[in-house]
Amino acid sequence: MVRCSTLLLVSGLGLSSAMAQSYKIAKRYVGQSFADEFDYFTKDDPTNGYVNYVSLEEATSKGMVSYNGSKFTMGVEATSTATGRGRDSVRITSKAKFNDGIYILDLEHMPVGCGTWPAYWTTTEHHWPRGGEIDILEGANALPVINSTAWTATTNLKSPTLNTLPPNADTSSLHTNPKCVISSSTMTGTIKTNTCDAKLNNNAGCGILYSNASAPSIGLQLNQQNGGWYAMWRDVQGSGGIYIWFWGRNVAGVPDEIRDGSFTGDISAANWGVPAANFTIPDCKKDFNDHVITFNIALCGDYTTSTYSATGCPGTCASFVMNNPLAFADAYFELNSLRVFTATGQIASMAGPEGLGAGAIAGIVVGAVAALVVAGGVWWFLRRRRQAKTSPEALNLAARRRHDESGGSVISTASGSESDKADAPYPVGVLLPGETPTPRKSAPASKSRNAGSSKAQGRPVGSSASGSRRPSRAPPVPSAAPSPAFALTADEAKKAKFRPGWAV
Numbered sequence: 001m002v003r004c005s006t007l008l009l010v011s012g013l014g015l016s017s018a019m020a021q022s023y024k025i026a027k028r029y030v031g032q033s034f035a036d037e038f039d040y041f042t043k044d045d046p047t048n049g050y051v052n053y054v055s056l057e058e059a060t061s062k063g064m065v066s067y068n069g070s071k072f073t074m075g076v077e078a079t080s081t082a083t084g085r086g087r088d089s090v091r092i093t094s095k096a097k098f099n100d101g102i103y104i105l106d107l108e109h110m111p112v113g114c115g116t117w118p119a120y121w122t123t124t125e126h127h128w129p130r131g132g133e134i135d136i137l138e139g140a141n142a143l144p145v146i147n148s149t150a151w152t153a154t155t156n157l158k159s160p161t162l163n164t165l166p167p168n169a170d171t172s173s174l175h176t177n178p179k180c181v182i183s184s185s186t187m188t189g190t191i192k193t194n195t196c197d198a199k200l201n202n203n204a205g206c207g208i209l210y211s212n213a214s215a216p217s218i219g220l221q222l223n224q225q226n227g228g229w230y231a232m233w234r235d236v237q238g239s240g241g242i243y244i245w246f247w248g249r250n251v252a253g254v255p256d257e258i259r260d261g262s263f264t265g266d267i268s269a270a271n272w273g274v275p276a277a278n279f280t281i282p283d284c285k286k287d288f289n290d291h292v293i294t295f296n297i298a299l300c301g302d303y304t305t306s307t308y309s310a311t312g313c314p315g316t317c318a319s320f321v322m323n324n325p326l327a328f329a330d331a332y333f334e335l336n337s338l339r340v341f342t343a344t345g346q347i348a349s350m351a352g353p354e355g356l357g358a359g360a361i362a363g364i365v366v367g368a369v370a371a372l373v374v375a376g377g378v379w380w381f382l383r384r385r386r387q388a389k390t391s392p393e394a395l396n397l398a399a400r401r402r403h404d405e406s407g408g409s410v411i412s413t414a415s416g417s418e419s420d421k422a423d424a425p426y427p428v429g430v431l432l433p434g435e436t437p438t439p440r441k442s443a444p445a446s447k448s449r450n451a452g453s454s455k456a457q458g459r460p461v462g463s464s465a466s467g468s469r470r471p472s473r474a475p476p477v478p479s480a481a482p483s484p485a486f487a488l489t490a491d492e493a494k495k496a497k498f499r500p501g502w503a504v
């Protein structure tokens, strides 16, 4: 009976092109699957942060990642003074790649704290920005709940000054090759920037600021309501759009298939109402390919640093992150589930070499033969150039080029070799999701967030509670007065940077 009505429903959808397409479950990530089915990125932070991304094993042993039943938690190390590359954190990337479909995240808690820059995003694995990037949730420098462990450890906080801004509303954004733009559409959010070209506006991308009319969608206030649901309907090849909805944990009218993280039946976005963000991009169909899904918690870095003081955070970012471990007690993601539904019920491809189909492999073999043929000539040529290239003058030029590239456009040259760049799991020279380019770049040879690599986090701690060494993440104080949320959205960050006199 049920099967029968499902068929009727599906065929009904097929007959009416006005109705939203139906999708089947392709992946449901809960608990340990965030450890097993994600790669943990361990290279240098592409965004110049004071952060040391660690492996699953290390994160698990340090209690930074753990799972219990369907819950998965990944956070920043919060017991020790940081050394080396920076404070330990996690950046994870799905091994599976997805294309059009419905992505539903049930988020219980997002990282907050001075110097903390978390994001939930999807991106092309190679050659960024070709293939695109979708930043769903992102924030920086959100303050912890008043009187929580993290709050108490955040001493010398300057008077909050951002309570007149909308720090409790997320900004989602797209970053693409040139020519992709968004225009007004049916949604509750508002367009902040309409050009998605990653090479313009310091890679601000095209961004849509959510309305917070029904519930805060980011930061401390999101955590105080125990999070909520982010649902994205990526329909680039179909209707030519990417639509994102957000429901706070306690709002009325959350669709059953959203609320129930165990729902794996057929699904469509037909009855979800007006989206928070509606990126209508019929001319950008070629700008989005198969994406990996990423969660990461950067510390300091381009975006964070540019907005650090404006939020009232004390001293300088790196120094604060180094010396105040307890201030990171709330710098963690707690995920209840992540479901991805696709038209076929299959993932699009796998990240890395496994993802190469037979056609691609054949192409590689042919390419390799061709490469061998020319290698000899190239070797000879390079050999001749080498001396000139390593002269002090030449090195100077190269450094200057990196500086220029990263300065104006935020697109910087990764420190890796050209071949590294081509194969980087992530776009080299990319900014993090949502990130906003910082006019003043702090890091010298930087890489962009996506750059280099990026697969990050994940973890499994199988934990139990007992084994966890993670400092107690004090539960948010529910009764805390709605402290001004000081999280900056990407857009706010931009204002801070480009509008003199705005902050503080």
Ligand SMILES: *[C@@H]1O[C@H](CO)[C@@H](O)[C@H](O)[C@H]1NC(C)=O
Residues within 6 Å of the ligand: 164, 165, 166, 167, 168, 212, 213, 215, 216
């Ligand atoms: C929504 O944001 C505005 C600032 O834009 C703020 O004044 C208001 O308090 C926020 N609403 C809620 C429910 O937090």
Ligand SMILES: *[C@@H]1O[C@H](CO)[C@@H](O)[C@H](O)[C@H]1NC(C)=O
Residues within 6 Å of the ligand: 184, 185, 186, 187, 241, 243, 273, 274, 275, 278, 280
């Ligand atoms: C997005 O906006 C366009 C233009 O207003 C509208 O036609 C479309 O139905 C909207 N999409 C959704 C999912 O609401």
Ligand SMILES: *[C@@H]1O[C@H](CO)[C@@H](O)[C@H](O)[C@H]1NC(C)=O
Residues within 6 Å of the ligand: 068, 069, 463, 464, 465, 466
């Ligand atoms: C795991 O979850 C169960 C059910 O929510 C809870 O009772 C238990 O305390 C949790 N264990 C740990 C170690 O957090």
Ligand SMILES: *[C@@H]1O[C@H](CO)[C@@H](O)[C@H](O)[C@H]1NC(C)=O
Residues within 6 Å of the ligand: 146, 147, 479, 480, 481
């Ligand atoms: C924080 O703690 C102080 C000292 O105990 C108390 O006076 C104040 O009311 C608390 N504030 C909140 C928002 O709980």
